[in-house]
Amino acid sequence: MKKTFTLLCAAMLSATFVHAQQDSLMIRKIYDEALVNGKSYESLRYLCKNIGQRISGSANAQKAVEWSKKLMESYGFDKVYLQEVMVPHWVRGAKETAFIIDGKNRIPVPIAALGMTVATPKEGITANVIEVQSLKELETLGEAAIKGKIVFFNRPFDPRFIETGRAYGTAGDQRFMGPAAAAKYGAVGVIVRSLTESLDDYPHTGATLVDKDGKNIPAAAISTKAANKLSAMLKMRKFPAAKFYFKQSCQLLPDVLSYNVVGELTGTAHPNKFITVGGHLDSWDLAEGAHDDGTGVMQSAEVLRVLKAVGYHPKNSIRAVFFMNEENGDKGGIKYAELAAQNKEEHIAAIETDEGGFTPRGFSFSDVSKDFIAKVNSNWKALLEPYEVDQLTIGGAGADIEPMKKTVPGVVLIGFRPDSQRYFDVHHTPNDVFENVNKRELELGDAGMAALIYLIDQHGF
Amino acid sequence: MKKTFTLLCAAMLSATFVHAQQDSLMIRKIYDEALVNGKSYESLRYLCKNIGQRISGSANAQKAVEWSKKLMESYGFDKVYLQEVMVPHWVRGAKETAFIIDGKNRIPVPIAALGMTVATPKEGITANVIEVQSLKELETLGEAAIKGKIVFFNRPFDPRFIETGRAYGTAGDQRFMGPAAAAKYGAVGVIVRSLTESLDDYPHTGATLVDKDGKNIPAAAISTKAANKLSAMLKMRKFPAAKFYFKQSCQLLPDVLSYNVVGELTGTAHPNKFITVGGHLDSWDLAEGAHDDGTGVMQSAEVLRVLKAVGYHPKNSIRAVFFMNEENGDKGGIKYAELAAQNKEEHIAAIETDEGGFTPRGFSFSDVSKDFIAKVNSNWKALLEPYEVDQLTIGGAGADIEPMKKTVPGVVLIGFRPDSQRYFDVHHTPNDVFENVNKRELELGDAGMAALIYLIDQHGF
Known part of the structure; x- marks a missing residue:
């Protein structure tokens, strides 16, 4: 009995070791793809320079929706579609x-x-x-x-x-x-x-x-x-x-029909279970919305592109969501949460990236217990440490995914946490332009989120 | 006996707790001073904009020496002086x-x-x-x-x-x-x-x-x-x-007399034991030498200013050293190490800041054992974690302090490790200007180094 137990332990330990090794190799592959063949920086350049400001309800917001859909289609995701949502249409005027x-x-x-x-x-x-x-x-x-x-x-x-x-x-x-x-x-x-x-x-x-x-x-x-x-x-x-x-x-005009843009890698084992990563596509009208939140949407699409490029076939469906109207209404986030409930989707986790495209520090998990965060740290911190994205804490997640808390029971809401020092230098100003985004900082975020999603997809919580 | 032992343990634990609490309070004070009353950013502006490039042997390097000495004198350090050093004088020409x-x-x-x-x-x-x-x-x-x-x-x-x-x-x-x-x-x-x-x-x-x-x-x-x-x-x-x-x-002209600039807070208990913090005052000739290494020298002076401002009286002497000629000869670092040996100074530690004035991530300790770094982590990581400067690893220190390894037995050499993503965008180019330094990122480094020096001064290794 004792021997059997020892053997069992050895087998389990060795399985754990093999898992950790596989995880470590896959995360390295994810980073290599993001850092060597990354597309998010050039996509962001297009969004900022060829479309520019895209406040909810504006013609530019519509352009951004159409271009984003094409971008995700060009990446060959399994599904790309729009979700209708009515949004406020506030204009600054002269x-x-x-x-x-x-x-x-x-x-x-x-x-x-x-x-x-x-x-x-x-x-x-x-x-x-x-x-x-x-x-x-x-x-x-x-x-x-x-x-x-x-x-x-x-x-x-x-x-x-x-x-x-x-x-x-x-x-x-x-x-x-x-x-x-x-x-x-x-x-x-x-x-x-x-x-x-x-x-x-x-x-x-x-x-x-x-x-x-x-x-x-x-x-x-x-x-x-x-x-x-x-x-x-x-x-x-x-x-x-x-x-x-x-x-x-300024004036508040009648609401306008707009869209969330959704891309999906369909899960091989559980197509109706989801892990969502998203940012918001709308911006304020004063600038290009580079860090707020062009980086977030481009990162979200890049997460899926990278996972696909390294040949990863997720067990669960992974979604990139470009939410509309975070800045002045949160209508896109509310709509996504409503539809998720309506369609009886099970959501394992949702990650929001809306704190700028700066060097990643880690992730904060919303409304989880101390035991939960201790377990997350014990399982994954060592795997993320070499990439300096290993601060795994209890904290806020993000306005776009927050509405899911009420409609989708059991979803774990996660905020991507980049370095925060420069964000409010440019936040909501004409200075929030592409030139203030660093390619590597952006790409490290792409890879960090892809790595976490890979781990969640493989092991759950 | 048992009771005595228990009481002793309780007393020790409580002393440890009181220490940790004192440390925690002092570190908070240090950060508040650096973030609320910080002087390094405006000093850096002067160095970059009013002096500018300061390659070894140039008239500007001499200006920088004189101004640096005055700056440290204006902070009221216990000693401020120059160390003579002969440096190469290379000029680019047309x-x-x-x-x-x-x-x-x-x-x-x-x-x-x-x-x-x-x-x-x-x-x-x-x-x-x-x-x-x-x-x-x-x-x-x-x-x-x-x-x-x-x-x-x-x-x-x-x-x-x-x-x-x-x-x-x-x-x-x-x-x-x-x-x-x-x-x-x-x-x-x-x-x-x-x-x-x-x-x-x-x-x-x-x-x-x-x-x-x-x-x-x-x-x-x-x-x-x-x-x-x-x-x-x-x-x-x-x-x-x-x-x-x-x-x-370009031409290599005859060597020129130049200087390291040294400021000191004299130790109350061990005036002839030293903890050094330094960067290099010279820069390349193409730019303002903002991140390389204007931030480093301004941070070094600021560490002493902050410690003095919060009313801290160090046990050991704390030195800010502006090394001359790191870029093309390391003559200042070599001279400092020679003089330290000549003057029979005991050096506990030396910290170099020469990787840019970006958001701090932590410190790397050169040539230390795994046990050593484990002890440093176990003692101090928790104190530094709230300030996100808690990556305490084995690694390189810096070219200016490296020569001490041979001349000053027992010194622990430490490299300040800021976020590295943007450094080589500007490194050794005309783009290395004041405008590319962020005030808060710089100041967090000031405080992080002051905190580590406080801990070393209080507790040793």
Whole structure:
């Protein structure tokens, strides 16, 4: 009995060893393919330079959908198709203008209307400014102090966070909820300090909450340098106080029919079980949407291309999903989750890549237990360590796949985590261009995600 | 007895816990200081923009020495001084010219003389080109094939390495040893494919070996795009073969007196025991030497500034050393090692930062045992993990501190390891400018090194 047990143990150990060796060899093959024959960088160049900005509902978004479908077809995936989804159609209109009014001086400052916000009257808005650091301060000041004024949210990024996403997370309420909150106290407009640590001249746009039942007032992001200037002038010029003028002419047009673009390698053993990898195809209107999220969609298609190129036949179906409308509505993500439930698809995992195409650090697993993450680490960390993509932690996943949490029981949601330091330098600005993406950094992400998907497909959780 | 032992254990455990907690708090303080009040980025801007290139022996190198000394004095370090060192004085002379000669066509291509190489005759060199992929192929071809020709080393970077430094390491022999080897077989000149994976129009310069006893022939780097073009033409145009012309007028002038710049926080308990952190102050002549190695020197000074600013009084003396002449002679590093031995200084550790000012990944410890690195990991990895600087491995340290290995017994040599993906995009080119350095990436390195030095100072190895 003892001998049998020992032999059994030896057999199991040796099977485990063989598995680990096979995994290690396949991961090396995946990296070689991505780093030697990678296609994501040149595809991204096309998306950025030949299509460019592709805000939901725009003609460019439609172009991007059609081109993306052709791209995936050219890779010879087993299925490529579109999923219909109605999306908001917000347009910025004419370029915004803004001034700090200091006595007779009008000092022009760079602003950009926040996504989904409303226009000012044609003649613009001129008002006194009240600077606040938080929603809480707004509440404390109340209507008496705020009515008739422009509220200026100016709490900066906290540089002490190591991951910049956390600074974004803690400063972001000003942009997302600030305008609607200020409207309740009778403010006539809102100016929000751009959500970045870098001191620059670009306003960083981004969505703000539309209050369906309340009043919506015009809201714009102001560059960090201009925010510092405005704040300094407010401190200096108490009587008569510096005022602010701004004009914007954005509009929310009727919803438009658009699409998620889906490519699939069909599973050999379980065609109706899925592992999804995706990013969002739409971008803000101000730039090329390179890191946000051109890199994410190009990486998602590349993951499938690489797996196919190395001759891997997945047990389960692997899907690349280019979600539409992450930036101002999440309609694509919601639709994908709805359809997955409707079609009774079993989803093993979904990975989102929407934090830029920078050097990978690892993956964060959403809402999993400590035991779960310990097991993932014990099984796979050593395999991923040589590729420096081995930070496997509990954390957020991504807005596009989040809706699956409710509709697809048992799916494990995973966020791809690249290095975060440079993301908010370009995020939602005209600087988010192809030239700011590094080929190798992008490709290491392609390979890292393909490797994780291979492991999930082979071994499950 | 048992009870006493248990109590003793509890006391020890609790002391360990208190230590770990103190360490953790101090490291947090260090990061806060570096990220909130950091000075390295603005100092680097000055070095790059107000001084600029500072090749050994140049007037700019002397300016950099004087300014660096003042900078460290302004930080109020306990000692700031210069170490005299004689350095080579190589000058590029007039801008190089080069053409591929294809029948009547002369196609201009970007080249840059390799550091320490010799001039062509005034009229330049025109010759047939023989392309080789390695020193071994050169040897196989031998004198018959090579005599009278220009040897074109064209083995590209291997993209499959995850760390780009390894690709540099394996391709680098072509630049460093290729010209001297080709001269032995009667070549009249050497062209080396630039040491980078990126396809660009910049020649990447760098030192080549000077054969004191042999013949030295002119050698230059050619941009990767031009290298591809030249290689394609050589394949296409067999008869009559494409030729190559180049002209350069570099010179090696007599050695010049220069300096290492040293700043010190004197140890409270062991003033004659040292922990050194350093980079090199000299740069190539083609750019601002931002990542190579302006970031390294500015980080080294910042490590001491941060430790002082958080009120830390080190037990041992901590030195920032701006080494002179790493790029073409290592004379500063050699001198520092000589003086350390002469002055009977005990050195606990030396850290070099010369791989760019990118997001830190960790540290590599040179020539240590597996047990040593296991202990370092077991003691410190958990403390460094929240800051993502916890890859503690066996590996190389750096050319400036390497000479200490022979002269200072017991010193532990450590290399600071930032993310390597973008380094060779700019390395030794006009693109190595301040604008390509990210403030947060730089500062995270400042803090990471200060944290490690704090731990070494507190606990030793």
